[in-house]
Amino acid sequence: MKIGIDNIGFYTSNxxxxxxxxxxxxxxxxxxxxxxxxxxxxxxxPKTQDIVTLGANAAxxxxxxxxxxxxxxxxxxxxxxxxxxxxxxxxxxNLLGLxxxxxxxxxxxACYGATAGLQMAKDYIQIHPDKKAxxxxxxxxxxxxxxxxxxxxxxxxxxMLVSANPKLLAFDGDSTYYAEDVMDxxxxxxxxxxxxxxxxxxxVYLDFLSHVYADYQDTYGAKLTDFASFAFHLPYTKxxxxxxxxxxxxxxxEVQASYLNKFEASRKYNKIVGNLYTGSLYLSLLSLxxxxxxxxxxxxxxxxxxxxxxxxxxxxxxxxxxxxxxxTGKTKNLLAKREEISVEEYExxxxxxxxxRDNEVFDVTEDHAxxxxxxxxxxxRIYIKQF
Ligand code: CAA
Numbered sequence: 001m002k003i004g005i006d007n008i009g010f011y012t013s014n015x016x017x018x019x020x021x022x023x024x025x026x027x028x029x030x031x032x033x034x035x036x037x038x039x040x041x042x043x044x045x046p047k048t049q050d051i052v053t054l055g056a057n058a059a060x061x062x063x064x065x066x067x068x069x070x071x072x073x074x075x076x077x078x079x080x081x082x083x084x085x086x087x088x089x090x091x092x093x094n095l096l097g098l099x100x101x102x103x104x105x106x107x108x109x110a111c112y113g114a115t116a117g118l119q120m121a122k123d124y125i126q127i128h129p130d131k132k133a134x135x136x137x138x139x140x141x142x143x144x145x146x147x148x149x150x151x152x153x154x155x156x157x158x159x160m161l162v163s164a165n166p167k168l169l170a171f172d173g174d175s176t177y178y179a180e181d182v183m184d185x186x187x188x189x190x191x192x193x194x195x196x197x198x199x200x201x202x203x204v205y206l207d208f209l210s211h212v213y214a215d216y217q218d219t220y221g222a223k224l225t226d227f228a229s230f231a232f233h234l235p236y237t238k239x240x241x242x243x244x245x246x247x248x249x250x251x252x253x254e255v256q257a258s259y260l261n262k263f264e265a266s267r268k269y270n271k272i273v274g275n276l277y278t279g280s281l282y283l284s285l286l287s288l289x290x291x292x293x294x295x296x297x298x299x300x301x302x303x304x305x306x307x308x309x310x311x312x313x314x315x316x317x318x319x320x321x322x323x324x325x326x327x328t329g330k331t332k333n334l335l336a337k338r339e340e341i342s343v344e345e346y347e348x349x350x351x352x353x354x355x356x357r358d359n360e361v362f363d364v365t366e367d368h369a370x371x372x373x374x375x376x377x378x379x380x381r382i383y384i385k386q387f
Pocket of ligand 1: 029030031032033035036037111148149150151152184185196197198199201202205233234235236238239275277306307308
């Protein structure tokens with residue numbers, strides 16, 4: 001029986017910042033951000049969106065009425081949760097109107113959370129093939145104004161429906177994984193901004209890739225050309241460029257050129273959204289699927305998931321027959337309709353999201369998302385559905 005991703009939805013806010021303009025304000029050469037970091041635009045998440053609304057808005061792209069009775073597992077992977085106890089999944093299942101005979105919970109392991117959820121959902125469907133699981137990766141990446149990490153911020157959510165006989169991608173065998181207790185990136189309780197050992201984190205990411213990819217090759221006898229293309233966790237897209245260069249380093253020149261060219265499709269969306277932590281790998285996958293003209297049925301895609309702290313995993317998925325019918329172009333439209341804001345406006349939004357006051361009421365008139373955060377009522381977050 002095939003198990004995999006039946007459908008995939010994405011959401012980010014309608015606001016973005018131009019990276020060249022941010023670079024100028026920070027007295028950096030724009031090409032450092034555009035080429036050196038590999039980011040052109042950055043999603044800016046207003047106060048009326050948090051990981052619950054981002055996740056619900058992404059899920060609402062794929063959760064149709066006929067699925068209401070079939071989904072009985074909702075897993076949210078996040079590292080920017082807004083409650084130390086209650087899971088974002090509990091809110092999201094309710095906002096979507098899912099049934100109550102359901103399991104809802106949240107997973108944390110930095111940017112790896114959504115992959116952990118996806119793999120758990122795969123195992124669950126293996127023994128409950130008549131059920132469906134909703135796996136969401138939702139995050140707002142924050143390092144602080146004027147920090148080195150600032151150009152690698154962003155935010156958004158990816159939602160995936162996991163089922164038997166999927167319409168998009170089927171898991172192809174098992175994963176290889178590697179974990180070590182590493183201090184490359186962390187966010188202590190009470191902090192809204194991440195702490196990071198930047199250069200070190202970029203090296204750990206590649207070191208873990210080398211472990212899981214070598215293990216994958218040894219275990220499954222796989223070679224590079226078995227994969228039509230790859231999708232990587234993209235904290236910023238230059239990191240993915242380093243990852244693909246690592247994988248192709250021993251290949252002939254024309255093979256290297258071909259994979260470098262294919263990589264461009266997998267970073268197109270991430271370049272204009274920024275980091276969404278848990279969702280980044282799956283936005284890269286969506287970017288590849290919607291922008292590559294070379295993919296066909298039965299092609300194998302290699303996926304590398306990395307979560308600081310640290311966890312790495314490599315696995316493969318195969319495109320199923322008729323996969324093109326699932327790709328609706330909604331993401332392209334969503335990203336094309338966003339509004340640019342100035343560096344000053346971005347800084348204002350940034351400062352406003354550092355603290356949420358009890359009994360604060362938000363102006364939702366400028367936020368046209370389906371789900372928005374309307375107020376904080378005695379520390380309780382109150383969400384509304386606008387349409
Ligand atoms: N034109 C073209 N390229 C230029 C340039 C110019 N004018 N000026 C600089 N560059 C290049 C540099 O040569 C460098 O390239 P390489 O990485 O290939 O060496 C690149 O731009 C970045 O320049 P710096 O190294 O000087 O950048 P920095 O010191 O300002 O920091 C960073 C970069 C470490 C990524 C920092 O942004 C950061 O800490 N980001 C957050 C951490 C992060 O994303 N880590 C990734 C791995 S961890 C992970 O994956 C989990 C997660 O999601 C966080």
